Amino acid sequence: MTEARKFRIATASLAGCFGCHMSFLDIDEKLLDLLQLVDFDRTPLTDIKTIGLRGPCDIGLIEGGVCNAENVHVLREFRAHCKILVAMGACAVNGGLPAQRNHLDLRDILSEVYHTEAGLAHGGIPNDPELPLPLNEVHPIHEVVKVDYFLPGCPPPADAIWKFLTDLIAGRTPRLGHGLLRYD
Amino acid sequence: MNEQTFNLDGQEIPFAAGQSVMQAALAAGVFVPHLCYHPEFRPHGSCKLCTMKINGRPATSCTTPAAAGMEVESDTPEILDTRRILLQMLLVEGNHFCPSCEKSGHCKLQALGYELGVMSPHFNHFYPDRPVDASHPDVLLDFNRCILCELCIRASAEVDGKNVFALSGRGIKKHLIVNAESGKLGDTDFALTDKAAQVCPVGVILPKHKGFAVPIGQRRFDAEPISAHVEEFKPIAAAAPRAGDKP
C-alpha cells in the first residue's frame, strides 16, 4: 500500500468576521492530528498569500459571502485551484450578517455614510482604484461559483469542522448529524 | 374490536374515523415533517412538507383522510428530497438569518432543516424587503421570517375571536397584514396573551422586553431533534378534519 498523499487545504475569509477561522482553530489539539493529514496552501493561518503555487489544492474552505469585486476575484481563484470548494459558515452559505444590508439601496448606504455622516472622507465617497467596489447586494458564494459542499453555522462548531474535514479526507460524504448541523 | 389500519413505510398504523393520514401517523408516534399543521387547529395543507405518496400518488398527508388498507410511503429518498427542496424554497423566499433570531433553537423551520439535513439554501436568495413592525408595546413583528403558514391568522380568528391577521397580495408577493387601516399592530387589539401570539412556528411574532431567555444548549430543539418531539404534535380529538375545510 502506498503512503497516502497529504491533502492540500486552502482557506480564505471574504465578507466574514474570521469567526469561522477562529472556530477552526478551536479544534485545538486535533490541529496536530490534522497536520498529519494535510498541508496548508493559501490561508491566513499560514500567511501564504497566493493560492496554488505548489499545485492544485484538494479542499478550499471559504468563509464569508461575496460583498465586493475583490471577493469575486479571490473566490474565482479558489474555484480555479481547488478540487473541492466548501462554503464554511452562515455568511458563505446564505450571505449572513453582511447580507442584512441587501434590502437597502447601496447608493443610499454610501450616501448616508460618506455624505451625511460628518467626519468621513471629507464628504466624498472614496474612489481610489486600489479599493474594491462593493456589489449592489451581498451574495452567498454559491451564487457566484459552483460550490461542492456546505458547512453551515455561525460559526460552525469546531467539532463540526473536524467531523466535516475528516469525513472528506477519508473519502466519506460529510454527515454532521444532530447538534453539529446548525444554522446559528 | 378490529381497529382499522393503513400501511406506512411497512408499519401498520391504526386510525380513528375522521383522522388524516398525518394525524394517525403522529398518534402512532411516527414523526411527520410539518409547518402549517398544529394539533389544535384544522389542517391547512399549504406548506406541503407532509407530502407523502398515498396509494402511489403524491398527496398532502394532513388533508388526506386515512382509509383502511392505504399504502403510504413517507420515508423514501424521493419524498425526503422533495421536503428538503420545499424547505430550501422557504429559506430563500424570506430573510432567515438564524444567528440574530430569538426563535433560533425553538424554530420549527430550523429544526426541520436539521432533521432533513438541509446543508444549504441551494437556490438564489430573494432577499425581500420586509420592514419590521415595532408599533405594539409588547410584541414585535418581524415579517422577514414569515413562511405564510397562516397559524396566527387562524388562531386569532378561531380562538381569540379578533381577526388580527390576514393575508394580502398574491403569489410571491403574498404577505401577512394586520387588521388596522394604518397597517400597524399597535393599532389593533392584539395582546401578548392571545393564542395567535403563541403559535408562530418561526420568529415572526416575538414578545418584547425579553430576548434570548433560554441559554444555547437548553433550547427546545437543542438536546433532541424535532422528530423526538413527536408527542407534542399528537392530534387532539377535536381537530379531526371536517367536511368543507378550506384554506
Place this chain on the structure above:
Amino acid sequence: MLTDILDRHRRDGTRLMQILREAQEALGWLSPATITAIASGIGWPRAKVEGTASFYSFFHTRPMGEYRVLWSDNITDRMLGNLDLMQAMCQKLWLEPGRVSEDGLVSVDTTSCTGMCDQGPAVLVNYRAIPRMTRERVELMVELIRARKPLADWPADWFVIEDNIRRADILLGNRMAPGEALGAALAAGADAMLAEIRTSQLRGRGGAGFATGLKWEACRQARGTAHYVICNADEGEPGTFKDRVLLTRQPDLVFEGMTIAAHIIGARRGYVYLRGEYRYLLESLESVLAARRAAGLLGADILGKGFDFDIEIHLGAGAYVCGEESALIESLEGKRGVPRNRPPYPVTHGFLNQPTVVNNVETFAAAALIAARGGDWYRSFGTPRSAGTKILSVSGDCARPGVYEYPFGVSVRQVLADCGAHDSQAVQISGPSGICIGPDEFDRRIAFEDIPTAGAFMIFDIRRDIFDVVRNFIHFFAHESCGFCTPCRVGTTLLKNLMDKIAAGHGTRYDIDEIYQLNRVLRTAAHCGLGHTAANPLVHTLEKFRPAYERRLKSMEFEPAFDLDAALSEARQMTGRDDAGAHLATDTENAR
C-alpha cells in the same frame, strides 16, 4: 355613493367582489378609507377585505390614474407587436410601464391574456376591451387621454369585438329559439333529462373532461340546504376565447343549459362567474337575462311548471387561478381566490358549502342542445370516447384566426389547413398548461383519448423562437400563482428567474437540470393544477425543441446567478470610477 353600493348588495360579504368592483368604478381606486368603510358595511374584519382586494390584479389599493391602460401580454399579443406599441405609448406619455404619471392621469402596464388573441394586440382601458391596436390608435389614444376624453366619447369602432366564427357546427350553428331546449327538458322531467345527459356522454369542456351526467347526478343526490349551479366563464387560459364568442352569440343556449342543470339538481340560484376582462359583456348578458325573465324562462314558475330559478352574473377581477372551480367558488363568496383542499368536492360542498355544479360555458350550451335533440343524437358526433363537438380558439401564425367548431377527432393537421397556417413548427394546445406539439405529431387528434383541450390552439411558425414562447408562459404562471402552497409560490418564481437567466445568455446545463428538479417538486407537491402544470411548457419544449435552449446556453457547467458587472453599477455610479478594477468579467473563462 358607497352606501348605495353596499345597500344594493344587501351588505352581504359574499358579494364583496362586486362591491369592490363597483366601488372602484365609482371612486377610481380602493383607498384605505374605502376598504375600512366597506369592511364595516359588510361586517367583515378590515384585513380580510384588504386581503380580497389585494389578491386580484384588477383591484387597486393605490391610485393607478384616471386612465389605466393594460396591454394584453399573451405570446400571441407579443407576436403582433404589443411591446413595441406599449413602449411607443409610454414614450408619448413620458411614462414608465407600471408607474402612474405624475399628474395622476394615466398608467400603462401589461396584463395576462385578455382573450382577444384572434384580434390582438389588445388592451383594456379602464377594464374595457379594445382589440386590434395599431400605432395610429396608440397616437390617437394618447391624445384622447391627454384631453381627458371620457371613454364613451372614444371612437365606437375601437370597442367592436369580432366573433370571427370560421367554422360552425351543431353548437355555434344551431338556430334554436330561446326556451326550445328548456321546454323539452321540463316536459321530459328531471330524471329523464339526467338520463339523456348521461346517454350523450357529454364531458366537461373546461379541460378536465369529467362526465357531466355523473357530476350532476352526484350533486342532485348530495344533501344540503340549497343547491347551486355555477357557470365558469373565467376563461383565463392564455389563447382561449371561445367562451367569449359563445356568450356573445349563444347566451340563451348557455343560460338554458344552466337552467336545465338547475332543474335536474334542484337549484334555485345560479351564477355566471365572468372574467373581469369580459366586463364589456355584462350589460348585454344582463339584458338577455331580463328578456328570459320576461319570457318566463327564468325567475319564478318557469314556463308555468312551478320551477323557480334565477341567474346572476358576477365578475372576476383578473386572477387566472379562479378558473379552478373551488377557487372560483371562494371568489364568488367574496374571498381570495385560493383553491380549496379536496375532498370534499363542490358537488357536495361547493358555494356556501352547499352542493354545487360548476361547469364550463360550452358544457352548459352543449347540455341545452342535448335537451332539445337527445343524447343519442349528440353522441353520434365525435369519437366513441369523446362525444359531440369542441370549439377551438385558434390564434397565432395563421391566415384566419378565430373560433372553429369541430366534431371531436379532428386532426391538428386539418385545423392548421383550415385556418391557413403555413410552415408551422409548433402548436400549443389547451394553453400554457396544455401540451406543445411539433410537426411530427400534427396527425394527432383533438379528443379526450388523444389531445384533450379546453380550446386554446396557438400556432407558431418557423420564424418564431420557441424559447420566447415558453418564457412568456412561465412569466404568466409566476404572475398568476395564488401563493397558497410553497412549491408553486416559490417554484414558479424560481422557474421565471431561471428563464430570465437563460434569456440573458447566462444559462448552463446546470440550470436545465434545475428546471427538471423544480418540475418534479411542482408535480409532486403543488396544491392545484396551476402548480402541477406550471413547468409543462418547459418540459415539453425541452423534449421537442431542445436546440431552442441549447443555443442560448454557455458551454460551462456553471454561471453566476446574476450579472456580476452590473452588480457593481451602483458603486461605479457613486464613485465615478470606470477603471479596469471597477468592472468584473461575467464569464469565468475571461476572468483568469
